[in-house]
Amino acid sequence: MNSLPPKAPPTHWEAFDHPAARIARDVAGGAGGWRGELLHIHIAEAASFEMEELPEATCVAGRGIEGDRYFLGTGTYSPKPDVREVTLIEQEALDALARNDPPLQGGPIVLAPEQHRRNLTVRGVPLNHLVGRRFQVGEVILRGGRLNFPCKYLEELLGMPVYLPLYNRSGLNCGIERGGIIRPGDAIIPLD
């Protein structure tokens, strides 16, 4: 009962076909030698739905995370072709918001993992360096397609002024190169 019809069939760009990734592929750089951890997995079945935390999730190459709005084609931005199979955000960025650092906000903003609407909350992963790069989350291989950017829609949903504070640390939109099961605690390592 009450399941919503998909707004449109899911349209995902192959991550490295995104203009941002295409350019980044040919530019040297990126950070190596790090090892991060998957802290939380969240999905929502449709646009604006509250995020639900999962103890494990199935990633499907070219589609997304099973049950998520961008897997189902029911997301706010599903009708727009883009790289949205999986989105990630750094716990470090959330920690910075919570200490009002830099002080662009009225005060500390505490954004719980279920509130930021990215699928994976990670620690120790330099997401801004991973556009055009491959990396591994547990057994799954992801491709960084483009930087995520905050949107006024999120501010509205949350009723919190997060737009400016999240700028440039809003995470990474990825495609799935190799699917599989992921769980909180999985190691995240760079591949190239």
Place this chain on the structure above:
Amino acid sequence: MTARIIQKLRVAAVQASTPEVMLYTLEHPRKPLLPAWEAGAHVDLRLPDGRLRQYSLCGEPGVQQRWQLAVKREEGGRGGSAWLHGALAMGSDVLVSSPRNNFPLVAGARRHVLVAGGIGVTPLLAMARSLAAEGADFTLHFCARSAELAPLLPELRAACREQLVTWFAEEGRRFDPALIGGPEAGTHLYACGPHRLTEAVRAAARALGWAEANQHYEVFQPTLDENFKPEPFELRIASTGQVLLVPADRSALEVLREAGFALASSCELGVCGSCVCGYRDGVVIHRDNVLPVAARQDRMTPCISRARVSVTLDL
């Protein structure tokens, strides 16, 4: 209409308040608390076909463990309430938005006059509970056909005690809107009910000299017109005097982009607010879900909104 988180809630109790009105208690299936809310707030219930219906929360304000809302079956309505009555049973799930409040109590007012008609009593019951809890001075006039058909009557009696005045037509008692009395400093008027009742209250308030700022009416806006048919219109650019034609099948944003105006954009569905820009004259048909009403006087969302005939943009 602004974006709100939607939760899948579980029906924890169903109770017939009158033969036409069901009282539903909703809880989160996994979380102990729902979002906070204040008296006057309403939520959107989403029907299976995606349409939204607004219902005021009528439980105890401040209580976050559960929400209560009352739904009157509207025969000859658009079908939403009939579906809810048929589909909602103990244990069933329903999609509910976070609350928004367009009908709040005025903090610090000295006295509150509440006028309810029929099912329009739902936000006013929450208000009465709130006011009674703080020991505020208030009167609630409740108009209905009869005591049997008056929704939430026991709850109202318990909340209001002698501050409830009932006007049941079958008992020959008809509410005279002049009973709201003349305006007094710090007194606020709140009305919710059938259009005829709120208009009568509005007329009486005007005749008695009430200030606009002290009158509050809950009117649920119809949702976005599903039959909207785009028409072509002209965009005039304030800085250059250019005139651009927006055909019926294209958005203003597309036409602007083609003409070299690099507006930021993201969703192109009227929800993210990236492309919002200012306008001067013209009648804009606002179709977005992002701009608050107050901002619509001089701001528009060109990815989705249009204009009648012509609009001048501050570009």
